[in-house]
Amino acid sequence: MFFHFRRVSTNRKLGPMPAVMASQATCPTTCALQGAGCYAEHGPGSIMWRALTAGRAANQVTFEQLLHLIRALPKKIRWRYGTAGDLPPNDGDSIDLARANGGREAIVxxxxxxxxxxxxxxxxxxxINVSTDCAADADAVLDAAPDMSVVTVLPSSAARGRHFTPAGREIAVCPATYAERVTCSSCNLCCRPRPRGVIVGFPAHGSRKRMIDRRLAQA
Structure with a gap:
C-alpha cells in the first residue's frame, strides 16, 4: 500500500492544493466502478496510479511517511485525499489518518x-463523504446511515442546478462542473457536513462516461 503526495496540485478542478493518491490496494472490492468506468483506471492519472499500485512510482511514500507529511501541512489549509484509490482498508489506519489531519479541511x-x-x-x-454509484444507491446509504455525507454519480447530461433521488432527497451538482472559476481549493462543499444533508452529484465524465451513462440508465 503506497501513496503519492503532491504539495501543490496542477489539476484544474482541484486547484493549487495538496493532493494524495492512494494505490489500488486501498479500493474496496465492492466498488461497482472497478473495471466499469472508474476514471482512475483510464484517465490522465492512470499511468501514475498503475505504477503506484505496483510499487514503482517516483516519489511514492509509505503510510507512515504520508502521516508525517500530513502532520507537517499548515493548520489552515484545504487538501484532497484520494485523487485515486480509497481510505486505508484497516480501520485503525483510517483513524490514524484523521488524527494526523488535525482538524484541517480535508476533502475525502x-x-x-x-x-x-x-x-x-x-x-x-x-x-468523510460516502461515494455512491447512482441516486438509488445514495438513498440506500442514507436510509442505513442518515448522518453520513453522501456524493453520487449523475448522467453526463445532468444540467447544473438541483436534482433528486428516487426518495426525493436533493442532489446539488458539483459547482466545479460548469463554473470554470470554481475549484476544490476555493469551494468548501465537500470538506464539512452539508446543510439539510444535500447530496453532491458528479456528472459522468472522461473517456468512460458513456459506459457509466449506460449503467445509470439500468439502475
Missing amino acids: FTHGRRYETYRKAGQLGMH
Whole structure:
C-alpha cells in the first residue's frame, strides 16, 4: 500500500492544493466502478496510479511517511485525499489518518461502508463523504446511515442546478462542473457536513462516461 503526495496540485478542478493518491490496494472490492468506468483506471492519472499500485512510482511514500507529511501541512489549509484509490482498508489506519489531519479541511471520499469509522474520523475533525454509484444507491446509504455525507454519480447530461433521488432527497451538482472559476481549493462543499444533508452529484465524465451513462440508465 503506497501513496503519492503532491504539495501543490496542477489539476484544474482541484486547484493549487495538496493532493494524495492512494494505490489500488486501498479500493474496496465492492466498488461497482472497478473495471466499469472508474476514471482512475483510464484517465490522465492512470499511468501514475498503475505504477503506484505496483510499487514503482517516483516519489511514492509509505503510510507512515504520508502521516508525517500530513502532520507537517499548515493548520489552515484545504487538501484532497484520494485523487485515486480509497481510505486505508484497516480501520485503525483510517483513524490514524484523521488524527494526523488535525482538524484541517480535508476533502475525502470513500466507496467503503464503514460508517462507525467515518463517524470517529469526523469527531477527530476529518470529514468523510460516502461515494455512491447512482441516486438509488445514495438513498440506500442514507436510509442505513442518515448522518453520513453522501456524493453520487449523475448522467453526463445532468444540467447544473438541483436534482433528486428516487426518495426525493436533493442532489446539488458539483459547482466545479460548469463554473470554470470554481475549484476544490476555493469551494468548501465537500470538506464539512452539508446543510439539510444535500447530496453532491458528479456528472459522468472522461473517456468512460458513456459506459457509466449506460449503467445509470439500468439502475
